[in-house]
Amino acid sequence: MKEEIKEPQMIYVGKKLAYYSAFFGTMILIAYMISHAGFLIGLGLVYVLSAFVINGIFLLILLLELIYNTDYRRAYIVAIISMLLNIPLSFFYLFLVLHPIF
Structure with a gap:
């Protein structure tokens, strides 16, 4: 029977951190778009x-x-890319909020 090889915990945490960062940022944007509350x-x-x-x-x-851990190179790269995808998402949200001002 094959034993399942688990990914390091850091990969899992990185993916979840990227997901929750995007999620909470999106919730703040939606709340602003609905209410236009300045705070x-x-x-x-x-x-x-x-x-x-x-x-x-x-x-x-x-x-x-x-x-230092090249055994999971692909999984680390996926986690890093998912974290980096939050950068253009933040700029897009900034554009949505500031667009009516300009």
């Missing part, structure tokens, strides 16, 4: 800055893990 812009900016720091630190950890 949500401030909340969104604080969220983006804090998510940037947390995701950035974790991204560096994943890059170091990728260098």
Whole structure:
């Protein structure tokens, strides 16, 4: 019987962190689009800055893990790409919020 090889925990956490970062950012955007409450812009900016720091630190950890643990290279790359996809998503959300101003 084959034994299932589990991925390292860091890969799982990286994917979940990317997912939840995008999810909560989207929820803040939807709440702002519905209500146009000004405090949500401030909340969104604080969220983006804090998510940037947390995701950035974790991204560096994943890059170091990728260098030292080459057995799961593909899985690390997928986790890193999923984290990096939040960057253009944030710019798109910023465009949606600031577009009516300009």
